[in-house]
Amino acid sequence: MNASGNASATWKVGALAETCGLTVRTLHHWDTIGLLSPSRRTPGGHREYTEDDLIRLYQVLALRSLGLGLETIATCLDSDSGVGDGVGVGVDPARLVRDHLAGVEAALTALTSLRERLRRMDAELSAGRAPTSSALLDALRATGATAPDRAHALRDRLDADQLRILQDSAGAVGPAAHYLLEVEWPELYRRADRLRTAGVPPTDPRVRRLAARMDELSALFSGGDTATSAAVRDAWRDDPHAMSGEPPATTEGWGDLATYLDHARKGTTR
Template identity: 35%
Template sequence: MPATGSGQQTRSGQHWKVGRLAAETGLTVRTLHHYDDIGLVRPSGRTASGHRLYEESDVERLYQVLALRQLGLSLDAIATVTDGDTSLSEILDAHRAYLDDQLAATRTLRAQVEMLSRTVRTSPDASVADFLQVIRGVIEVDDIFERYFDKGQIADLAERRAMLGDDVITAAETSWQELIPRVDAALSSGMDPACSEAQEMARQWMDLLEQFHGGDEGLRDSLYRMHEDNAQQIEQEFCGPSREHIEFITKANEARST
């Protein structure tokens, strides 16, 4: 039968010589030879001239080895797992969970780099001290976030941030900076939360929160719990809303709903 682009086709299925398998997987021939020598991934057959010939089941086992290797297992431990009762689906699930964690960490790191990049753009003369301050702030925010948001939620937030883009994020930050002083002034003047002006501020407030959580109830609840437990720190260190701001907006929002 004719050969295909990804290996030789035989009556018993597709086969790969070691060079072709190395080329398609990105592994080296030396690595495949080593896996064969230690009994980790042995080719199921040989050509008439004695060259290694891998079958589809060998490729599946090779994936298992590489997935477990990425999870941090030693070759000896991998041999024990692959020779035991662990199924391919279990290895796939473990590999996927690992990649989800890595993806969440990468998204978080990207958000940190983006924050530093924005600092440089807005403050061309930023000093090392400025960077250290931002880094400390990032770490503090991360510590708070990790207490209230799970890894999946943090990844969702990072993905949402990337989807919205810098312009929308910057506009939202500006809107918060303008809205909080307006609510502060309303509190100082004794404004009735049920009046139309207060209700309009409440609408803007809820719209900004909607950009953050996207209507996800889990994210919204985590956000509220985080603020409830850390209101003073958020207000003092990150210029966030106070408990009084939240209470005023809550009353104004209730008036909107009646």
């Protein structure tokens, strides 16, 4: 690594792993799958991480702390909404820091609450008294504290019960819901549309994987309710601009894309 404070500071994999509390094996794996690769190569051929790589590493770790899987993280960080250079467009750095901070503060609050309850239970036990049922339940609630609710609705295409299912499911997912719904899901549609416009048949494994992931997200936010999942798909078909939050010109033709994805799910060609 170069001197501290140098704008061109770089890190070898071992030093970076030790600094961040990761293993060298983890960083090598992330390099292999393309999630985080060292950008600089020394004259001697050694690969080193740059400060830009550290920014991406923070994003990976912050998104992982919100419960996102590595594939979803890669999709979010590499998403291209059609604005700028296409690198990390889908993730707002300020929002990510706020979500990360909120998660840390919520965890601290939960741990502080649990600590106080455990202290009271310890005092009771030390005095030879068994903790009350109420104290035990309080400790259990503090141990299993849930993530804060997050409102989500799909305009007026779903009935009240379906909207409630979506809202409850998004609340259970927590802050990760934003990245799944507003970053990964539109990016999956963009990738599928690029394959469609390139003439790739819907039976291609790449298309079918994208459709399968969309269905996983639909099931996650619909609580497995098939009617709600179907309503969500219809909303994407009828108004992709509203669903994705992207300009109408960007989503032009996404109605045909919905049919294309239906063929992919059925394993048939148009």
